[in-house]
Amino acid sequence: MGTQVKDVIIKPDAPNTLLLDKHADYIAAYGSKKDDYEYTLSEYLRMSGIYWGLTVMDLMGQLSRMNREEIIEFIKSCQHDCGGISASIGHDPHLLYTLSAVQILSLYDSINVIDVEKVVDYVKGLQQEDGSFAGDKWGEIDTRFSFCAVATLALLGKLDEINMDKAVEFVLSCMNFDGGFGCRPDSESHAGQIYCCTGFLSITGQLHKVNADLLGWWLCERQLPSGGLNGRPEKLPDVCYSWWVLASLKIIGRIHWIDKAKLRSFILACQDEETGGFADRPGDMVDPFHTLFGVAGLSLLGDEQIKPVNPVFCMPEDVLQRVGLQPDLLS
Amino acid sequence: MHSKRLKKIEPKQFYNLMCLFFYFRDRKEWADLEPVPQDDGPNPVVKIAYSEKFTDVFDMFRALLKNDEKSERAFALTAEAIELNAANYTVWHYRRVLLQALDKDLREEMKYITAIIEDQPKNYQVWHHRRMVVEWLNDPSEELQFVAEILSQDAKNYHAWQHRQWVMQEYKLWDGELEYVEELLEEDVRNNSAWNQRHFVISHTSGYSDSAILEREVQYTLKQIKKAPHNESAWNYLNGILQDGGLSSYPGLLEQVTELQDTCSSPYLTAFLVDLYEDALETNSSSYDQQETLNKALELCKLLAEEKDTIRREYWNYVSRSLQNTYGSGDPVASSSDPPPPSSSQQPDTEPSDP
Numbered sequence: 001m002g003t004q005v006k007d008v009i010i011k012p013d014a015p016n017t018l019l020l021d022k023h024a025d026y027i028a029a030y031g032s033k034k035d036d037y038e039y040t041l042s043e044y045l046r047m048s049g050i051y052w053g054l055t056v057m058d059l060m061g062q063l064s065r066m067n068r069e070e071i072i073e074f075i076k077s078c079q080h081d082c083g084g085i086s087a088s089i090g091h092d093p094h095l096l097y098t099l100s101a102v103q104i105l106s107l108y109d110s111i112n113v114i115d116v117e118k119v120v121d122y123v124k125g126l127q128q129e130d131g132s133f134a135g136d137k138w139g140e141i142d143t144r145f146s147f148c149a150v151a152t153l154a155l156l157g158k159l160d161e162i163n164m165d166k167a168v169e170f171v172l173s174c175m176n177f178d179g180g181f182g183c184r185p186d187s188e189s190h191a192g193q194i195y196c197c198t199g200f201l202s203i204t205g206q207l208h209k210v211n212a213d214l215l216g217w218w219l220c221e222r223q224l225p226s227g228g229l230n231g232r233p234e235k236l237p238d239v240c241y242s243w244w245v246l247a248s249l250k251i252i253g254r255i256h257w258i259d260k261a262k263l264r265s266f267i268l269a270c271q272d273e274e275t276g277g278f279a280d281r282p283g284d285m286v287d288p289f290h291t292l293f294g295v296a297g298l299s300l301l302g303d304e305q306i307k308p309v310n311p312v313f314c315m316p317e318d319v320l321q322r323v324g325l326q327p328d329l330l331s
Numbered sequence: 332m333h334s335k336r337l338k339k340i341e342p343k344q345f346y347n348l349m350c351l352f353f354y355f356r357d358r359k360e361w362a363d364l365e366p367v368p369q370d371d372g373p374n375p376v377v378k379i380a381y382s383e384k385f386t387d388v389f390d391m392f393r394a395l396l397k398n399d400e401k402s403e404r405a406f407a408l409t410a411e412a413i414e415l416n417a418a419n420y421t422v423w424h425y426r427r428v429l430l431q432a433l434d435k436d437l438r439e440e441m442k443y444i445t446a447i448i449e450d451q452p453k454n455y456q457v458w459h460h461r462r463m464v465v466e467w468l469n470d471p472s473e474e475l476q477f478v479a480e481i482l483s484q485d486a487k488n489y490h491a492w493q494h495r496q497w498v499m500q501e502y503k504l505w506d507g508e509l510e511y512v513e514e515l516l517e518e519d520v521r522n523n524s525a526w527n528q529r530h531f532v533i534s535h536t537s538g539y540s541d542s543a544i545l546e547r548e549v550q551y552t553l554k555q556i557k558k559a560p561h562n563e564s565a566w567n568y569l570n571g572i573l574q575d576g577g578l579s580s581y582p583g584l585l586e587q588v589t590e591l592q593d594t595c596s597s598p599y600l601t602a603f604l605v606d607l608y609e610d611a612l613e614t615n616s617s618s619y620d621q622q623e624t625l626n627k628a629l630e631l632c633k634l635l636a637e638e639k640d641t642i643r644r645e646y647w648n649y650v651s652r653s654l655q656n657t658y659g660s661g662d663p664v665a666s667s668s669d670p671p672p673p674s675s676s677q678q679p680d681t682e683p684s685d686p
Contacts, residue, residue, distance in 0.1 A: 091420070094420065136424075176527075177530060177567075177572070186531045186535075187492070187527075188523065188527040189527070221643075223643070233563040254646075257646040
């Protein structure tokens, strides 16, 4: 049947080899260019931006090019009295940036520069009666925040401090008829949310509650003829879904249901040969976010030039081994 | 109520257009405040070139925060800051504090947030802010129309759908939603968000247990499939609503779907038949010859793996092997790409390496 499928066409001259050195140079130089307006606008997520940059550098074996001392000082300045950590100095604390900060400090094996007990208090305080987590005191509820909460506590070795049963109950209540998960009960299944929920269930040891065959099928349906992955039906492919979808499949033990060769060629096509970095799709502007997820996706696909990445935490496996975390994966 | 954005040029916008932005640091009404420059931490290696205006506004914002000032001028400044960076959640937080401390007119705030969302509809903070204002006013009367307006520009905006679902559940506004969903599906029958919303509405109102309702939904879905056969969402929906009852036992379903094969074939149709046959095997249905059903299912899996859906061949081969192993009469079928059975939950993942 001749039907129009929403997809991209990869041009024959698109990059088809991995340009790791260019990506390392891109990240190392990010933020130091004058007139980088995009950098100024992204201050409100600076902590996550740093996590993306550091993680991809570590995966490429280039972490030493980043300024460890400056970053650690920066993080210390971002912890508030309530224990929560903000995206940048002078911003309000939020669970998203608390996780990013703890991830960065784990990479640097420097967890104790912040007040860990207070972080735990902050996270605990955000759990609601129904088991869900708010992102901050203003009360937005989202399964992303359930993931942030348990990932943060797992990295700190303090998972037992929240009401686990209730937390699990809430996440499971977000499971939809197609096997996927949304941000709240009844929300449309979305690959980003699915990553958060499967990651959550892995950390909490509840993966057996997932319908792995059904969800695995929904996830492998994200692959389009171009080889790229989208986040939900009838949407365009985006390289960050190489992470959200692929990591979810890895967690539920069905990563082999994706055509790996086609996905790899899509991811490589998203590189920018001149500037380094990855864009959401071929030909678009690059950014650190898509650069991390492109490289992490390639790691999951088995590229030997990149360090193995943990599919639950999106951090190098060797870091998690050092921390002593081995979250469950289905086989 | 209008949701159209009125393009009225305010004095400050006029200045902006003329590139004559009147910096806050130069305004006499702000002379008492010492601007606070961005603190990038001690010895910042990286010096960032902000635009002059951005620096001016945010230096002043930081000064206000530092003094915890709760004033009209602070409130006005948050609007400037939001205009420069509507994703800055700290500014939104501060604005909410001021809205309450100054007892501001929340109706005016609704107009304000309406305009901002229309300009930047894919931002978490703006939608969350709107929800807070609606809660404070306890007035959802504009919400469904507003969200419909945003969806008319992007029918899949995830934030918009979240907000709509929240309003409907919180204020019990279910009337007319099924009609609205049908309108959207008329415009784009592949809109997955609309199909999800259909499931949402019916689940929370009549439910699917009434056989008349279920039949209505089955027929509606089949009708949409005839219009656009290659439609993942419609097939997902059909599968979803029939799962509990069982695909193979639903009267007339196999016949209706088989009929569609000539004109409306797609990998989704074939996959649906595989699911239906699997259900017949699982329930050991007396209406189906077990061996013949297994053979048909295996044949379809092969068709999908080798011809119709080759990108997912690993999945279809897995389904085929599972069916054979569970319902076949021979020895278990293994494959080099099958992972070994789990012996403990801590077993490391044993993915096959690439050939």
